Amino acid sequence: MTYDYQARVFCVTGAAGGIGSALCLMAARRGARIAALDRDVDGLASLVSALPGKDHLAHAVDLTDDDAVAQALQQVGARFGRIDVLINNAGMTSAERFDQRSVASIRHELSVNLISPMVVTRLAIPLLEQSDDPRILSTVSLGGIFPLGETPMYTASKFGLRGAMLALAMDLGTRGYQVGSVLPSATDTPMLWQEAVDGGNSLQFLDPPQQPADVVRAYQRMLDKPRVERYPKASESWLVRVVMLMPQRIQTLLPLFRGRGERGMERYLRSLQERGVATRVGDQWVLLAEGSTHSMHS
């Protein structure tokens, strides 16, 4: 069955980011009305100007602020009267090492990646109830089923989000909701650019990163044929799921791939340099703001 986007209301968090903006563009091109939520004001303005049609709403909101989220959803309700598809997509990661980062930054990462999707979902229920086909979808991550040593809080948040989505599918599924997660591996977006220049987890670069369009295709499949989980790269998902059957082996297996990952990360950084997204200053890589904006919307 093909999902009919016409006049459906999509509420997308992290809408100004790499995956979020590609999702909004795909849905709007098929006739959906978009409620775009993000804290990035300039990114939202640039997204809305790129969306076909006029019946869209962009609302700047820090998703870790519960009152601001409630206000944002009130705006969505006032404008559209319902939400058909809620996509919890906002997220962040940090290359700060666990033993050096502040307690506040640990709380912040958990708050953005795990608590805020649950708060948004809870507060969106009255609007989802107005839909004849309510969907709750989340962008999790392959990091939601496989731990990466450099990013334990990202792992915690995405393992938690994956679990919550599976439980919500069991709970709200009995009331006609379709609940599901998309679990991408490394994707070429500002989040990954930042992680690469900050020297994040090299294992993500064993293969060249996929594009936001690949993640969007997984969302389209999810909408056409609902499932509790969809993986943009099915082969990787099987590999990590098999390795997770023997978690005691992870520490001995992963170092075997580290050299290949580091070479992949170096290649990726050089590709960012060629695209004008990043440059090397001394022995450090840094992002170039202008190049970043151009590369995301080109």
Ligand SMILES: NC(=O)c1ccc[n+]([C@@H]2O[C@H](COP(=O)([O-])OP(=O)(O)OC[C@H]3O[C@@H](n4cnc5c(N)ncnc54)[C@H](O)[C@@H]3O)[C@@H](O)[C@H]2O)c1
């Ligand atoms: N890029 C990857 O390699 C990758 C891989 C797997 C999963 N993901 C997940 O995909 C989702 C989208 O990420 P992306 O890759 O497009 O990254 P991105 O950085 O391009 O987009 C993330 C967006 O979330 C917004 N955001 C972050 N914190 C916020 C807050 N407190 N309030 C409001 N908005 C906030 C940012 O402003 C940004 O626009 C995230 O959940 C991420 O964890 C990404």
